[in-house]
Amino acid sequence: MLSDVMEDYLKAIYQLQRETDDRIKTSEIADELDVTSPTVTSMLDKLEDRELVDREKYRGVTLTDEGETVALEIVRHHRLLEAYLTEHLDYDWSEVHAEADRLEHHISEDFEARVADALGEPEVDPHGSPIPSADLEPPTRPEGKSIAEFEEGTVVTVAEVADRDPEVLSYLAEHGVEPGVELEIIEIAPFGMVTARSSEADDPVSLPESVASHVWVAAPAEPEP
C-alpha cells in the first residue's frame, strides 16, 4: 500500500516526464511539490526500494512501468474528478484543480467507476487534458504544439489549456481561450509574448510566453503559409 505522499511524488514525476522526456532531477520534483531537496532524495530512496522509479544517483529518476501505472491511476482520478465537478456540481474549470487534488487519493475504485460511468467515459477533462483509460495503458503522447510555436497569421484550434492557476484560467476563459475555440495568431513578440484573436471574444488577448506555452494545439486548422 502506498501513502498519499508517495502517490504525489509519482504523479509529479509523471507530469514532469511528459514535459521534458528526460530524467527528472531532484530539484524539479522539489519545486513541483514545494518541498526541499533532501526530502525528495529520501523519498526517492523509498520509491526505488519499491521499484517504482529507476534511479541513478546524482542524475535523476524515471518511472518504472509499475510507477507509471500508479501515476496514471492518480491522474485518471484527478481528471475524472475535474470533469465530474464541472459537469455535475457546477464548478468552473478554474476551480476544479484544487478540489481534485484534495480528493484524488481518497476515492475507491468503485467511486472511480461510477463517476466515469456518470460522465460516459470521457476522454478529456475540462482543460482538454487526456484522461487515462481504465486499463491504465500509457497513452501515446499525442503530437501537439503550444500556440507560441506558430507563425503569425496562423489559425489554430485550442486542444488543451495546461495551466493550473485559477486566476490565469479565469482570465483565459474571459478572453475566449478555452479548449475548442479557434485562435488567430496575430503577433509573436521578440520576448515571447503571443497576441491572438479568439473566435469567442471581441478583443485580442496577449499572453506572456509562460502562459502561451501552456495553450496547446493538436494540429493547425489551416496549413501554415
Added chain:
Amino acid sequence: MLSDVMEDYLKAIYQLQRETDDRIKTSEIADELDVTSPTVTSMLDKLEDRELVDREKYRGVTLTDEGETVALEIVRHHRLLEAYLTEHLDYDWSEVHAEADRLEHHISEDFEARVADALGEPEVDPHGSPIPSADLEPPTRPEGKSIAEFEEGTVVTVAEVADRDPEVLSYLAEHGVEPGVELEIIEIAPFGMVTARSSEADDPVSLPESVASHVWVAAPAEPEP
C-alpha cells in the same frame, strides 16, 4: 489546522456521547477507532491542549463546544456524502458509509455547499440519521426508542437504522427494514431478539438485540395497549 486523525477522534467522541451521554472513556474510543489505549491517551492530551475536549484524568472526556462544532462539521460532511452517493451515483445505502468515511476529511467548504445544494439541503441521510445544519448548531436530541423497547403487538414507523455494517444493512433492506417502513413488533424473546413484520416484506424478520437496538423509531404509530 486539525489533522484527519484528530477529526476522527472528535467524531468518535461525539458519536459515543450521543449514545451514552456520559463521560467517554479511553477504552471506548480505542474500540471505536481500532487503536490501543495509550494511543488514545496521547491524542486526548493533544485535544485537551487545543481545548477541544474537557478531560479528567482516569475519568474520561467530553467535547467542548469547539470540539463539538468540529465533530458536527465532519458528521455533516459524512452524511451529506452518503446522501449524495445514493442519490446521484447510484450507491446502495449499505455501501455509502465506507466511501463517506474516506472522503469526509477531504472535501472543501465549497464542495460541501454544492453537494447540499444539489440535494436540496436534506435533513437526513439514507440511514435516516439527521444531517447537522450548515450553521453547525448542536441538534437537540430527538426523542426516540429502538424497536427493542416496545411491547409486542405495537406498530411503529422506522425513523433511522443506525448500523454501519454493509452486510447487516443489505440484510435489513432485503427484509424490508428501512427508514419509513412500518414494523409490527411480533415478539420480543427473553434474550432480546426482536421479531417483526415489515409493511414492505412478506415474511417476518428476527433481529438479535445488537441489531434491533440500532433500529430507531421516532414515535409509536399507535399508542401502546
Added chain:
DNA sequence: TGCCGAGTTTAGACGGGTCTAACCCTAAAG
C-alpha cells in the same frame, strides 16, 4: 479499612515525512 483487578497513564521506541546544516559529486570553464 485495606486490597485487588480492571482500566488508564507514563515511558520509551519506531516509521513516516519533513527540515537544516554539512558534505560531496558533476560538469562546465579556464
Added chain:
DNA sequence: CTTTAGGGTTAGACCCGTCTAAACTCGGCA
C-alpha cells in the same frame, strides 16, 4: 587537467501517530 559553482546527498533532528511494557489509579469487595 584543474578548479569551481551548482545542485544532490548524507547526517541528524523534529513532530505525528502508533505501538508495547511497565507503572499507576479507581472503585468495589472482603
